[in-house]
Amino acid sequence: MTEHEKVVKDIEDKMGFAPNILHTLKEIDPNFVKKYRRCHDKLLSDGAMPAKYKILMALAVVASKQCEACTVSQMKSALKNGATAEEIMETMEVISITSGAPAVAACREALKLLQE
DSSP, rough: OHHHHHHHHHHHHHHOOOHHHHHHHHOOHHHHHHHHHOIIIIISSOOSSSSHHHHHHHHHHHHHHTTTHHHHHHHHHHTTTOOHHHHHHHHHHHHHHHHHHHHHHHHHHHHHGGGG
């Protein structure tokens, strides 16, 4: 297995899926994928904070950017990493307070994952 394939596999194992962009990048420029190792090493791994809290912060950030696809990816990752519905809803409150209704609306599809 090549290094870039290992990066994609590691991220897929931790998130429960591999974001589509990784597959696209792997086809276009396999070396670029190696830069995603930082995602695995910093965001998707426990450190001073558990990974799920870092992922919930990432959910708030991508929601503030109003990236719907990104919120779905972060929600899947948060659930895979043990975030509870209560933790996610508290994160939604933070999103609402700090970024307003457009950011909350960007989470529409992501929130449907709580109903599954």
